Amino acid sequence: MNGVVKSKFSKTAPAFGMVEKGNILLQEHGGVVSFRNIKIRGINK
Numbered sequence: 001m002n003g004v005v006k007s008k009f010s011k012t013a014p015a016f017g018m019v020e021k022g023n024i025l026l027q028e029h030g031g032v033v034s035f036r037n038i039k040i041r042g043i044n045k
Helices: 002-006
Strands: none
Touching: none
């Protein structure tokens, strides 16, 4: 939780890190990138 509070995104997006369902964003920062065989698992709470 401390990582969420210290994040630069928590100032502009109040719900950052708190949403349990939604979309996943894959991003790049100006380079060539490719994604394959991405597997997403749920987190056991």
